[in-house]
Amino acid sequence: MTHFTKLTMLAGLATAGIFAVPAHAQDMTTDDKPFSGLYIGAAGGYDVQPNDVGSSILFDRNGDGNFSDSVNTITGANAFSPGFCNGSARTAVPAYGCRNDDDGWSYYGRAGFDVQSGPFVVGLVGEFGKAEITDSVAAFSTTPASYTMARKLKWEGSVRARAGLAARNTLFYATGGAGYAKIDNLFFTTNTANAFAATGSDKRWGYVGGGGIEQKLTKNISIGMEYTYHQYKDDDARVRVTAGTALAGSPVLLANNPFVLAPNTSGTTFRRSDENFRWHSLRGTVAFRF
Amino acid sequence: MTDLNTKLEIFDAIATRRNERRSFLRFAGGSAIALGGATLLSACGSDDSDLAPSPTPSPTPTAALNDADVLNFALNLEYLEAQFYAYAAFGVGLNASLLTGTGTQGGVTGGAQVPFSDTVVREYAREIAIDEVAHVAFLRSALGTAAVAQPALDISAGTAAAPGAFTSAARAAGVIGATGVFNPYADDNSFLLGAYIFEDVGVSAYKGASPLIANKTYLEAAAGILAAEAYHAGLIRTILFRKGLTTPSLVTGANQISDARDSLDGTVTNTSTGVIGDDDQGITGSDATMSNIVPTDANGLAYSRSTGQVLNIVYLNKTAVSMGGFFPAGVNGNIKTSAANA
Numbered sequence: 190m191t192h193f194t195k196l197t198m199l200a201g202l203a204t205a206g207i208f209a210v211p212a213h214a215q216d217m218t219t220d221d222k223p224f225s226g227l228y229i230g231a232a233g234g235y236d237v238q239p240n241d242v243g244s245s246i247l248f249d250r251n252g253d254g255n256f257s258d259s260v261n262t263i264t265g266a267n268a269f270s271p272g273f274c275n276g277s278a279r280t281a282v283p284a285y286g287c288r289n290d291d292d293g294w295s296y297y298g299r300a301g302f303d304v305q306s307g308p309f310v311v312g313l314v315g316e317f318g319k320a321e322i323t324d325s326v327a328a329f330s331t332t333p334a335s336y337t338m339a340r341k342l343k344w345e346g347s348v349r350a351r352a353g354l355a356a357r358n359t360l361f362y363a364t365g366g367a368g369y370a371k372i373d374n375l376f377f378t379t380n381t382a383n384a385f386a387a388t389g390s391d392k393r394w395g396y397v398g399g400g401g402i403e404q405k406l407t408k409n410i411s412i413g414m415e416y417t418y419h420q421y422k423d424d425d426a427r428v429r430v431t432a433g434t435a436l437a438g439s440p441v442l443l444a445n446n447p448f449v450l451a452p453n454t455s456g457t458t459f460r461r462s463d464e465n466f467r468w469h470s471l472r473g474t475v476a477f478r479f
Numbered sequence: 480m481t482d483l484n485t486k487l488e489i490f491d492a493i494a495t496r497r498n499e500r501r502s503f504l505r506f507a508g509g510s511a512i513a514l515g516g517a518t519l520l521s522a523c524g525s526d527d528s529d530l531a532p533s534p535t536p537s538p539t540p541t542a543a544l545n546d547a548d549v550l551n552f553a554l555n556l557e558y559l560e561a562q563f564y565a566y567a568a569f570g571v572g573l574n575a576s577l578l579t580g581t582g583t584q585g586g587v588t589g590g591a592q593v594p595f596s597d598t599v600v601r602e603y604a605r606e607i608a609i610d611e612v613a614h615v616a617f618l619r620s621a622l623g624t625a626a627v628a629q630p631a632l633d634i635s636a637g638t639a640a641a642p643g644a645f646t647s648a649a650r651a652a653g654v655i656g657a658t659g660v661f662n663p664y665a666d667d668n669s670f671l672l673g674a675y676i677f678e679d680v681g682v683s684a685y686k687g688a689s690p691l692i693a694n695k696t697y698l699e700a701a702a703g704i705l706a707a708e709a710y711h712a713g714l715i716r717t718i719l720f721r722k723g724l725t726t727p728s729l730v731t732g733a734n735q736i737s738d739a740r741d742s743l744d745g746t747v748t749n750t751s752t753g754v755i756g757d758d759d760q761g762i763t764g765s766d767a768t769m770s771n772i773v774p775t776d777a778n779g780l781a782y783s784r785s786t787g788q789v790l791n792i793v794y795l796n797k798t799a800v801s802m803g804g805f806f807p808a809g810v811n812g813n814i815k816t817s818a819a820n821a
Binding site for chain 1 (some may be wrong): 533536542543547550620622623697
């Protein structure tokens with residue numbers, strides 16, 4: 190609910206900003222092609238993630254590369270019977286719940302150029318920045334212990350095409366292109382018996398698409414509002430669970446640990462069920478047009 | 480000849496029958512070494528502490544007991560038995576290398592070599608002592624780094640003014656008067672009664688804990704220890720009955736101890752209805768000439784005691800407490816509280 194409130198507020202401010210000034214702006218810009226040329230700018234706003242209810246952690250117990258196994262205790266009971274949540278675990282037990290995924294502010298710099306022919310505008314924009322968002326999923330074992338796998342956006346760059354229609358000094362456009370992002374894969378657990386090693390490439394290709402409105406205020410200054418959807422395939426994060434030092438020194442504990450039970454005593458591998466890092470972004474923009 | 484290991488070497492010849500058990504030990508130890516090499520990295524992600532889980536607020540949920548908890552509970556009892564028998568048979572306690580582990584390590588109060596006059600009793604004592612020390616070594620090996628340390632033990636007679644655990648137990652049972660002192664190391668008969676206090680408890684403890692052991696490998700090992708404890712209890716009960724034929728006070732004392740254990744573990748025969756509800760039986764049947772060497776229920780099954788009931792007896796307290804009697808500072812591990820039977 191908080192996110193919707195922030196988005197609505199942002200949209201209201203941006204809309205008010207755009208439509209409050211046209212009469213004044215029109216007086217200052219009489220260019221035939223107000224959107225042609227190079228520009229540099231900045232964008233900032235609030236990024237939110239779609240609901241990922243039902244996401245979980247999947248397990249490969251037998252080492253065959255398929256994440257379709259259950260992790261069982263020595264008695265055959267499901268060691269993860271307490272279940273999963275689509276956030277980060279607050280504590281070791283499910284009763285204390287999970288934190289929601291982190292949505293957050295975004296701030297980008299951008300540069301590009303447009304070519305205008307009549308009302309038609311096409312162009313390219315390059316953008317670089319970051320958004321304070323994290324996407325987590327947590328599992329709870331009967332130990333009790335919790336296991337949180339998180340992906341966090343460190344930075345994102347994109348090159349997008351823009352195409353739109355200009356109505357005098359107002360441009361309505363669609364945009365889409367390739368994105369390249371650094372995504373950190375993180376792992377947290379309250380399990381102190383086993384050893385955990387997290388792996389996974391952290392630079393991913395994806396795509397960005399959306400649309401927006403840009404309004405020229407002066408010959409050189411424009412502001413706007415833009416919605417974009419971002420999606421990156423992030424499917425190779427793995428957490429390898431093996432016997433920790435405490436287990437290795439105790440044959441009884443070792444012989445009863447669900448992650449290293451016979452026949453595969455080498456360990457268990459985790460991966461996330463949701464393979465994509467997705468988010469929506471609503472930003473205000475400001476540009477200086479040369 | 481100053482420590483138990485030295486004395487044990489004398490009896491190496493009879494240890495061959497334990498080869499099978501030791502093979503198991505080697506197997507268990509080998510798997511620990513093999514997997515020790517596979518230990519990998521610790522958890523990562525230190526740059527995002529906001530995502531890290533917090534300690535679970537109180538009251539924290541109780542983790543389910545695992546096999547290590549159960550075997551550690553048994554190890555506490557084995558420390559007690561091993562020290563008692565080792566002192567009685569050899570005059571020395573366990574080697575210091577067998578006492579370390581998690582929890583608070585404690586010393587032994589009391590213990591002395593019994594001046595045996597009967598060769599049979601002396602040999603039984605020697606054999607049981609070696610078995611009990613082997614039980615300690617086996618459990619410690621299986622538990623590895625998870626093994627608890629020996630807690631403080633009181634196996635002393637004490638004095639009339641400051642009674643030790645054996646004297647407290649004998650007074651409570653009525654084996655001696657309220658101001659008497661019971662020294663289990665005084666002679667053959669005292670030793671047999673002292674041993675009798677522990678023996679049936681060990682059998683019922685292992686049987687009662689068996690459903691708590693999940694791993695079949697260790698369940699079988701525990702069954703092996705239970706069987707050894709049952710042999711020990713059977714021979715102590717047998718020799719008490721045999722000697723009791725000429726020394727009736729031994730039978731009386733054993734039966735009083737049995738009743739005292741019933742009182743502590745909360746399974747007392749209803750004297751008004753006559754319904755037998757006890758989990759413990761003396762060494763004679765309906766009359767003093769009838770033996771009751773094997774205490775069983777109507778199905779011929781030995782009795783079980785819960786961990787709480789076992790602790791009632793070794794703490795010499797029928798209420799829910801965490802220390803007392805033979806364990807003046809309590810036991811180490813996660814199973815430490817006696818049952819509330821008062």
